Amino acid sequence: MRALSLALLLACGAALAQPKVTVVDRETFEGDELGAPEGYTHRMQLAIVMLENARWTRQRAMLALLQAQPILGQCGVALDRVEFHVVEVPASYLDFSTPAARELARAYPVARPTVYLVRDTRSRPAFDAEAIGRGNSGTRPEIADTVWMTAAVRDPGVAFAHELAHVLMDSGEHSGEAGNLMRDETSARNKSLSAAQCARLRDTGRANGLLK
């Protein structure tokens, strides 16, 4: 019985390949460089992992981050510390798929929540961005509390805030309210969050250890 369990364990371990991840650049930004909102009540530390050759630029990534801050600031959430990683991975890891994402997350552990900037997605239906909270990560625990944004995403700053809000709220729910960040289509016009959404984002985010 024991031998069998061990064999199963080994079989499970072998299912995940270990991609070679090479760090190209790593930088840390602190709250005051990120435009923390006045009177914030909650702080978030975040990691961004940008894949080399995924058609993202550092500039576009930083702009998305700086645009997301005031959107999340509506809920009193300040980005406190952001670790920015640029990594080179084998070409088969440039596009999102659950197996590739799990392997990458395991091979290169970083702080959570994490926003991965990838080239494209192999998921069908294909979403420009995906959020994986606790509720939809049962069979893929390595990628709980992560966001995956493809280079095709429109309004990256709004998408960044939208997907992070899914993770913080641990909810895939969308809103039908005009101008709401959580409408299912990402648009520069949709940036507001209701008091109830903010309360859920703060409470769930804190309970899950993603906010302090």
Ligand SMILES: [Zn+2]
């Ligand atoms: Zn959404």
